[in-house]
Amino acid sequence: MKQQVADRMRGISAFYVMELLQRAKQLEREGRDVIHMEIGEPDFPTPQAVIDAGRALLKTGEVKYTAAAGLPELREAIAEHYVRQYGVKVDPGRVFITPGASGAFLLAFGISLNPGEQVMMADPCYPCNDNFVRLFNGQTHFVNVGADTEYQLTADLIAQNWRPNSKGVLAASPSNPTGTLLNGADLKYAIDQVHRLGGCFYSDEIYHGLIYDQPAATALAHGDDAFVINSFSKFFGMTGWRVGWLVVPDDFVEAAEKLAQNIFISTPTHSQHAALASFTEDNLAELERRRLEFKARRDFLYTNLLKLGFKIACKPEGAFYIYADCSAFTDNSFAFAGELLEREGVAVTPGRDFGKYRADKHIRFAYTASIDRMAEALTRLERFICR
Amino acid sequence: MKQQVADRMRGISAFYVMELLQRAKQLEREGRDVIHMEIGEPDFPTPQAVIDAGRALLKTGEVKYTAAAGLPELREAIAEHYVRQYGVKVDPGRVFITPGASGAFLLAFGISLNPGEQVMMADPCYPCNDNFVRLFNGQTHFVNVGADTEYQLTADLIAQNWRPNSKGVLAASPSNPTGTLLNGADLKYAIDQVHRLGGCFYSDEIYHGLIYDQPAATALAHGDDAFVINSFSKFFGMTGWRVGWLVVPDDFVEAAEKLAQNIFISTPTHSQHAALASFTEDNLAELERRRLEFKARRDFLYTNLLKLGFKIACKPEGAFYIYADCSAFTDNSFAFAGELLEREGVAVTPGRDFGKYRADKHIRFAYTASIDRMAEALTRLERFICR
Numbered sequence: 001m002k003q004q005v006a007d008r009m010r011g012i013s014a015f016y017v018m019e020l021l022q023r024a025k026q027l028e029r030e031g032r033d034v035i036h037m038e039i040g041e042p043d044f045p046t047p048q049a050v051i052d053a054g055r056a057l058l059k060t061g062e063v064k065y066t067a068a069a070g071l072p073e074l075r076e077a078i079a080e081h082y083v084r085q086y087g088v089k090v091d092p093g094r095v096f097i098t099p100g101a102s103g104a105f106l107l108a109f110g111i112s113l114n115p116g117e118q119v120m121m122a123d124p125c126y127p128c129n130d131n132f133v134r135l136f137n138g139q140t141h142f143v144n145v146g147a148d149t150e151y152q153l154t155a156d157l158i159a160q161n162w163r164p165n166s167k168g169v170l171a172a173s174p175s176n177p178t179g180t181l182l183n184g185a186d187l188k189y190a191i192d193q194v195h196r197l198g199g200c201f202y203s204d205e206i207y208h209g210l211i212y213d214q215p216a217a218t219a220l221a222h223g224d225d226a227f228v229i230n231s232f233s234k235f236f237g238m239t240g241w242r243v244g245w246l247v248v249p250d251d252f253v254e255a256a257e258k259l260a261q262n263i264f265i266s267t268p269t270h271s272q273h274a275a276l277a278s279f280t281e282d283n284l285a286e287l288e289r290r291r292l293e294f295k296a297r298r299d300f301l302y303t304n305l306l307k308l309g310f311k312i313a314c315k316p317e318g319a320f321y322i323y324a325d326c327s328a329f330t331d332n333s334f335a336f337a338g339e340l341l342e343r344e345g346v347a348v349t350p351g352r353d354f355g356k357y358r359a360d361k362h363i364r365f366a367y368t369a370s371i372d373r374m375a376e377a378l379t380r381l382e383r384f385i386c387r
Numbered sequence: 388m389k390q391q392v393a394d395r396m397r398g399i400s401a402f403y404v405m406e407l408l409q410r411a412k413q414l415e416r417e418g419r420d421v422i423h424m425e426i427g428e429p430d431f432p433t434p435q436a437v438i439d440a441g442r443a444l445l446k447t448g449e450v451k452y453t454a455a456a457g458l459p460e461l462r463e464a465i466a467e468h469y470v471r472q473y474g475v476k477v478d479p480g481r482v483f484i485t486p487g488a489s490g491a492f493l494l495a496f497g498i499s500l501n502p503g504e505q506v507m508m509a510d511p512c513y514p515c516n517d518n519f520v521r522l523f524n525g526q527t528h529f530v531n532v533g534a535d536t537e538y539q540l541t542a543d544l545i546a547q548n549w550r551p552n553s554k555g556v557l558a559a560s561p562s563n564p565t566g567t568l569l570n571g572a573d574l575k576y577a578i579d580q581v582h583r584l585g586g587c588f589y590s591d592e593i594y595h596g597l598i599y600d601q602p603a604a605t606a607l608a609h610g611d612d613a614f615v616i617n618s619f620s621k622f623f624g625m626t627g628w629r630v631g632w633l634v635v636p637d638d639f640v641e642a643a644e645k646l647a648q649n650i651f652i653s654t655p656t657h658s659q660h661a662a663l664a665s666f667t668e669d670n671l672a673e674l675e676r677r678r679l680e681f682k683a684r685r686d687f688l689y690t691n692l693l694k695l696g697f698k699i700a701c702k703p704e705g706a707f708y709i710y711a712d713c714s715a716f717t718d719n720s721f722a723f724a725g726e727l728l729e730r731e732g733v734a735v736t737p738g739r740d741f742g743k744y745r746a747d748k749h750i751r752f753a754y755t756a757s758i759d760r761m762a763e764a765l766t767r768l769e770r771f772i773c774r
């Protein structure tokens with residue numbers, strides 16, 4: 001036996017967008033202007049109140065390990081957030097602070113998924129999902145979804161695709177890359193279906209807060225048995241701080257506590273203290289202003305992509321992405337994205353980063369750039385497709 | 388199938404010291420004075436230069452995701468550290484910045500360990516080691532070690548205990564809980580043995596820098612094929628910041644890059660920028676002053692524990708722990724630790740947190756308290772054992 005890479009790594013690929021990102025940086029070094037619409041993080045800086053809280057904590061010099069589950073006051077603040085935002089009561093003892101939603105996935109699958117068990121999820125979806133499952137030697141069961149179900153799994157799809165070795169279902173609402181919701185009764189039916197089948201429902205709610213036309217529903221409104229993954233990264237503007245959370249069912253509290261102790265020790269202390277400042281009235285008002293800016297960007301980009309001849313099967317209702325069908329211009333969206341970058345200096349993410357189903361017909365635009373920059377990108381895009 | 392906790396969690400237990408810690412906090416709330424010698428983190432605050440660098444970065448507001456492998460300048464700085472400290476050249480492309488050594492373990496085993504494969508390690512050792520292996524459905528093969536091998540695995544022990552499903556060997560030098568080294572020729576023989584057997588050598592070097600009598604050797608001095616786990620937590624005084632690193636063999640670079648992208652996205656940005664300030668001359672001088680303080684504490688505690696009748700089979704040469712045989716006073720070190728806390732308000736860690744082998748005869752003292760406080764602890768300890 002040689003010193004060998006683990007088998008699981010054969011199934012885990014780098015993100016295709018990384019190649020584009022490398023190339024974009026190269027072009028920028030050569031003096032080219034690149035408009036970045038590939039990046040899945042808000043372009044706004046972290047809100048000032050949060051920065052200030054982080055700096056104040058650092059000033060004390062006491063950046064020690066916290067309890068593995070997180071600062072008690074942050075767990076409480078998140079529980080209160082559920083009351084205020086959704087009218088849902090959550091025991092803070094079920095809230096675990098994690099290094100981002102990424103840490104929440106590690107924890108959720110670590111405590112629930114056995115090797116060989118399947119997790120069902122939509123194709124297209126966030127590329128890491130499948131790889132978290134592979135990390136634990138589980139299997140991902142992708143279910144192709146389209147406009148008819150707003151790119152979401154439904155109770156029926158879940159029942160049809162359930163297998164003896166299915167462990168559960170992962171849903172993200174709003175979805176990355178489509179920005180569509182699993183909301184209202186559909187969310188409830190999906191959760192009930194999974195629980196009827198005896199499985200786990202993993203609800204990725206990281207884009208909550210960034211929703212533009214209707215309030216978002218949390219899985220926690222439909223009982224105490226869902227795993228809810230969330231983060232301060234996106235809505236709260238704290239990507240690089242690495243702080244998120246996981247809410248677990250009662251039966252998993254002890255396991256989550258034990259595993260968090262072992263694999264994280266704790267979540268960055270200064271980031272936890274800073275995150276606490278997210279819930280002040282002033283900061284929430286600042287986040288609301290940013291939400292309105294994102295909404296204006298969505299409307300602008302949506303309207304103009306349609307004008308250019310992109311098809312957008314479902315108007316996105318949240319996150320900061322538009323998943324656009326570019327089959328009018330190409331049947332290879334990866335090559336399309338590459339050429340668009342080379343010729344016009346506009347960076348977007350190719351569909352194949354999000355799955356296989358009709359991936360070569362789609363690209364994802366992130367509206368994490370200002371309307372001015374997007375207007376310039378649209379001019380370049382028009383020139384590109386009319387070449 | 389019910390919504391069930393994953394099987395691996397049955398083998399993962401909470402740290403026993405957590406119970407003591409809870410109880411210690413309870414006592415403190417009741418107004419009792421507790422001397423903490425159970426805690427595995429420096430009592431010093433983070434050095435000022437590092438704090439300042441963290442605050443300066445925060446001031447910019449730009450706390451965005453970094454590259455998955457970490458800031459290029461931090462990877463370079465660590466590579467330079469190997470040259471300066473050990474005279475060893477390491478390609479910065481093999482250095483991955485991780486959320487603590489904890490993240491380094493996740494990455495190292497994630498890219499190398501298949502379910503069912505064994506990792507060999509010493510009993511006693513750091514309690515999380517076994518649980519990282521369990522996380523990936525591997526098996527831990529504990530090898531009992533004692534004073535004859537300075538609580539370390541040797542080339543012979545490795546050969547004797549190698550099995551067809553062995554994947555590799557994990558060693559920590561200085562060791563937690565014993566503070567003993569695997570150094571010089573012994574380190575080289577151990578590494579060569581593992582590589583001769585075709586396995587992976589995982590070298591936990593998190594306590595490097597905190598060594599008192601002789602320079603420490605890094606596994607990287609003996610070829611490019613070891614996995615080296617390290618961290619800014621202990622020597623650099625940055626526990627709560629969550630930043631560490633993993634050096635991987637060339638053949639694992641691509642896998643490490645892919646997995647880090649997926650499971651971390653990146654390591655806390657402000658912590659990475661702050662860590663960069665660790666390598667300035669002034670800061671290294673401050674760390675040297677702290678090292679000398681730890682050395683004085685070790686000498687003080689070591690001498691006085693022997694006087695009280697504890698047996699210490701090997702004088703610890705590094706870290707900030709003394710692993711003391713208390714069999715003169717008890718054959719149940721867990722109960723001993725509990726009573727010591729109740730009666731005298733001195734908190735120590737019971738041996739059973741570090742394994743099974745002679746665990747009930749040992750407790751671990753952490754000299755992460757001042758000499759004054761330790762003097763008071765020793766007075767209480769004397770009263771306790773003479774009761």
Ligand SMILES: Cc1ncc(COP(=O)(O)O)c(C=O)c1O
Pocket residue numbers: 040099100101102103126172175176204206230231232233239243244651652
């Ligand atoms: C759908 C989704 N879930 C989870 C994450 C993880 O984010 P973080 O770990 O920063 O919280 C992302 C990041 O892009 C995402 O898009």
Ligand SMILES: Cc1ncc(COP(=O)(O)O)c(C=O)c1O
Pocket residue numbers: 264265427486487488489490513559562563591593617618619620626630631
């Ligand atoms: C031997 C050893 N390795 C690794 C770690 C993990 O530390 P961190 O994740 O803070 O770098 C510890 C912490 O106590 C330790 O004692």
